[in-house]
Amino acid sequence: MWTRSVNGRVLHFYLAGINNQNFLMRDQETGTWWQQITGKAIYGPLQGEALDLVLSDELTFGEWRAETPRGEVLAPVVQYAKEYDSNWEPQVAKLPVVISFPGTELKSRDVVVGLTIHGAARAYPWETLSRQSPVLDRVNDTPLLMVVGPDGKSFRAFVSRVDGHDAEFFLQANGGVDAGPKEKTESDKKTESKVKTSESKKDWALLDTTTGSQWNFQGCATSGPAQGKCLERIPALKDYWFDWRNYHRDTTVYTH
């Protein structure tokens, strides 16, 4: 998501084309062309300008509703209801890719979570993230905490610092036994799927090793010495590898 104000002027965007499978938009006010994934004006009177990123989440509706019971949801447009294909993701995954970047283990349509820290881009393979969550990392000397939510589909990224000090986080397993970030065996996965009831989702919490506080998926401490404090959120984008790599030429890839 992007802000729509540039130099104090509010712009209105519309779909205008496609550039290597990432869409182009134009603003009605000046006709400038903007790249969707970067928010940068690439041609026209405002060429060189950039939109400001708006911090947003990609979550399940259930997770969001639990966190934001009074929120509003975009209503479907009745006349286009049949265009809203609930099965669109697997169908899109079958479409041809027009640009590829060999040299990594990642395939073009592998899903990654991408972020940039002070200009340095990093991609976290979704398969690795969901297996190893929470993931602790460091990019451009910034400690990061990448978390997949209790629903196994929502994700968030935080700066892993509490009171200005680097912090390490672990997932609190059921029964109060601490479980550090680790590779999950097939047996672990089967056990995990059995206990993934709404009750276990409610018990979901992270623990930090510095203060021993419990933290929720919103990155806020719910108990312990850090109660009431929240971690700084970082914008992160779930994308196909080829698209992330195409617009972040120097991106590194998290491997573990």
Add this chain to the structure above:
Amino acid sequence: MPIGPTRRKQSFLWIAFCLCALAAIALFFIPAFIIRPFTHQSPRGLVLAMALRQRAPLGTLIATVSCFALAIALWNLVDRWRKSFLVLALLIVTFSAIMSRQNYFEWMFHPIRAQQFLAASDTKLDAEEMIMAVRIGSDARAYPIRQMAYHHVLNDVVGGVPIAVTY
């Protein structure tokens, strides 16, 4: 045998007509060909496409009007086969001029003109459905990805801040 003034005039008119027709056709068809789904766009190709598309509405209009004027001038000077060619060319040129003013991407992915919102408790979304969510000030909004994957872009105002929701 020297070419008479009438023949010279015809040649000039034909050359001018063809140039105008090619210009009108190029201004629409080249960008349409370059910017199409499931094909690779090179950086130079993309710049060319955007440059032509930007100038196409006015450019095709001028070229089309010129083509019609030249065709009228030629009409009584040519045989019926060339008249047919003129008509065909004018149809294609007119098509280019009309299409240069259309956003056919929005024919494929209709925009939301006036968005409506429902309270979270009133929606019929499944708990597992993925959404994009934003919170600004006291406003918290969710945009189902299934809907945004179709519309691609939505201009909204959340917490008094104008934002573009894109997917």
